[in-house]
């Protein structure tokens with residue numbers, strides 16, 4: 001798209017610096033390009049970033065893989081159900097089906113677009129094993145009531161933190177809350193990127209051990225461990241039918257340097273969000289709420305919703321922005337609208353009024369560190385022109 005139109009402002013674009021490039025080249029020259037020393041360093045750096053010595057950080061090749069590993073390690077399987085939000089990407093829910101368990105989708109809080117704790121409480125049944133909240137757009141989900149519900153019913157919490165690096169909740173970084181596991185994404189458009197990649201963190205040593213084993217074929221020791229062993233080391237045991245979810249050192253090389261920039265990236269995205277919020281205040285738009293007092297919002301997304309007073313609808317506004325050379329997106333087409341989820345569970349949009357209402361009126365504006373101030377002003381001007 002951007003190649004065909006040099007002036008096109010894409011919806012998202014990673015910011016890859018010289019440090020990332022040098023580290024990738026160093027990896028390529030090193031003789032070890034799959035999971036090894038750099039993936040281990042990225043894991044150690046990630047745990048240090050979160051600042052909690054009790055955390056195990058496990059690098060994986062996607063957040064989807066991480067969510068799958070976390071639920072598998074918790075023993076979730078056929079006959080169980082997991083509660084999550086309808087207002088998310090399908091990856092959040094599909095991993096539950098990988099394990100033969102079922103998904104209970106619930107509606108969102110209309111202000112934050114995060115999972116509604118009251119709807120979670122109503123959905124808990126005898127087969128419920130876990131709650132899977134999403135920190136939508138980079139704003140922390142309402143974790144305290146979710147933790148209370150989980151405590152009362154003996155449920156695990158696995159956080160989908162694909163948008164939430166760095167995000168705080170009650171002053172604590174997401175990743176250090178009291179959940180069974182928290183999963184971050186380093187997909188190309190996320191707040192830091194390794195192209196494809198993810199990280200699972202947990203304080204539970206047994207859970208960490210199971211996830212590490214299942215990350216690489218159910219092997220009792222990994223290839224790098226054998227490569228660096230001081231004695232002949234051809235022997236390993238297969239203890240489970242595991243997966244192929246390890247992160248390569250090439251990807252980890254990117255992650256090591258992206259992580260160092262995570263706070264600066266967040267500040268830049270927060271500045272863009274603040275500019276949008278100030279500049280769009282008088283337009284017929286609902287802008288996203290900032291973080292709770294004292295908290296940090298990762299600002300992965302900046303979703304706006306058209307009010308009923310707007311002179312055109314969402315699809316019309318997307319077309320106007322595109323005509324002005326601006327890419328935008330929609331987060332999300334709710335899962336209850338997707339044929340697989342709708343048909344499997346016989347879902348009706350009327351049971352998800354807040355998600356449905358938001359979906360019909362929302363679009364996500366470009367918000368990324370590679371945007372210049374002039375790019376932000378161009379988006380503002382195009383919105384003003386379309387909505388005047």
Ligand SMILES: *Cc1c(COP(=O)(O)O)cnc(C)c1O
Nearest residue numbers: 062063064089091162185186187
């Ligand atoms: C991106 C994303 C995922 C999946 O991340 P991958 O690393 O691409 O597997 C999961 N959940 C949400 C909410 C996401 O935005």
